[in-house]
Amino acid sequence: MLSLGENPVTDREDTAVPRAGDGVTSALLAALRSDPPPPFSLYRYLPLPDGPGPGEPAWEERGIDVDQTNHSVVVGERIVVKWMAVPAPLPHPTLVAFAHLTEAGFEHTAPPYAALTVVGSSGAERLLALVTGYLPEARDGWEWCVDEAEAGRTAFAATLGRLAADLHLALATFPPAGAQAPPASSPASPPASAPASALSDRAERALEEALGLTDGEDGTWLREHADALRARLEPLADAVGGATIRIHGDFHVGQILQWRDGYAVIDFDGNPTVAEAEPYQPAARDVAQLTTSLEHVAQVAIKRRGTAPSAAATWAATARETLLSAYRERLRAEGRPELLDERLIGPFEIEQECRELIYSARHLPRWRYAPMGVLRTRFTEETP
Template sequence: MTAAVVAALSSGAEPPGGEAVTRFHPLPPIAATAGERGFDVDQTNHSVVVDERVVVKWLTPPAPLPQPAPEMFAHLTAVGFTATALPYAALTGRSATGGETLVALVTAYLPEAADGWEWCVDEAVAGRTAFATDLGSLAAGLHAAMATPSPAFPDPVRQATPGDGWAVRARAALARALELTGGADGDWLARQAATLAGRLAPLGRAGGTPIIRIHGDLHVGQTLRWRGGYAVIDFDGNPTVTGADPFQPAARDLAQLATSLEHVAQVAVKRRGADPARALAWAGDARAGLLSAYRAGLAARGMAHLLEESLLGPFEIEQECRELIYAALHLPRWRYAPMGVLRARFSGDVPSAASTVPAEEIV
């Protein structure tokens, strides 16, 4: 079925299911008899690889429009950003109640691709940090592209106002993390609550900060290393945050990407038996390399003003709180990662090298 859909799209025809099509780039020629295989890389959608060249991500169930990905694809196509899986098309349909829905996204397949929870953990275990320069340059290129006008986003850079609510949202995340985190971790978090709340204060003084359409869920798992280099993927927004304005400071994306390197270090210790002290040192070096390359990348494009440095630390604290909330509500075994980051930062604690959790059960 999926091959028939791709074949129709590649020939310029409408898909057999009658979905409406928004096209971004021409597809390569694909026959209806082309091979296809499942390619499930997340828990909420179903992806199919066709002819080892095209990926169709079927949303299960179809998502009510508007959704961020089609707009992002249109914008990135218009401004010439190519460090992603090339977007080919978006398929939309009608729900039983008559509302428009996003049915599927069609993109290029990236050969030999691995996401950051694979390749970056390998780098941590080996102690290599050269990749961080590429990662920082990739993020800078993405944000520069997002700040470039297009027909999809004709006014891509705006100015924040003091009432944008970032401090309120961050304090709420801290309060929720405190509520949901139990045991010794919860006791430690409660003792640090005042310190953590103090670190969030700059978010209430950020009026006038440039804001752009950010990725919204930028972490190493959204960065693929493939045969052609690195690519950022998954522009569907953050599934754990509802009601967030798509226009945010670039520092929010950067904070999530930077803290994900610290999570990688925790995973390397927990899952791969990496030396704890060396893993933490690796995370610090990788984070520094990432930030340096990001700043240089923006400056080279005349867009250094997009990064408000004072927001980076507070957004990192908020992100760890959101990781704890996610762990409590969806994946309890993940709690060790954000707690490990917070303990290392505020207590100097080093994660244990020994783990009693089976490797297959650790993110």
């Protein structure tokens, strides 16, 4: 084990997660100034900020007061250490993304500094902690974006569209699945194609699962509209496989922080609700999840802020189109318009709402109002 202060960090899955004030996190940062002893390993990305100088007080620790699976500790208002509640096996998508985005020069994220791993008794290497920069005055997307909806402001959506495009342009320089990675600065190769049948089958399974899990009046409404929902998914079967890139995989407004100097994308762990999700998918998958999350924000504003449904629907539609327009323009300006297959956005949006219903049924029942509100709004608006 690696002894940090008075507490050890081991490879046991039942080890207590370090907390703010127990000294473990600060001790870890001190240990990261050199190479940790076996069986621990350190993946370095950007240089760590200098610590307190001679005679300066030690940096204080505090926890981040948000509901999250893991536990994050802020040190000195400059560094965040996210401790894994359960050490995650490698390869881990965040480590891969950190390395590539750092090399590609993508700066719209919390600066990645390091990742601490350990090889356990089973011989498997696991992720213990991620070390990133702290973003001052950062606010979660489910807070700042709901404020925008309540106020009826949509100018932010253009910035988000450009941000999403820049992320995809950087991720598009990943090599095709299974290929050896070239430098991120190398010219991008043509993206691979997604089998249309695979896209269609996955969406159909999501719809069937949502139908089976949604009960009550919502379930009745969903079954009454099942044929119409299936019709919305049909373009996936007809598409001749859109281009695929390495995507974020769980790209909603909650993964975009608003902070003192702008916006930042976080959490490259992939979608925790989709088993064995392919990291290489059409960029439209990320885009559709981001646009549907704007509609979810509108539903939150209705429920929690008393926003009029008509005003929320208008806000969501305007924000969606503003975001998509800015996204398309950025891709065109960079000579990569082929990264977005427009045919897939609508079907992926319907599939995403089905996945939101599945997530609600399995993990967060109170969330069901959001995807159901979006679906009811869409079908009401389209009914003559």
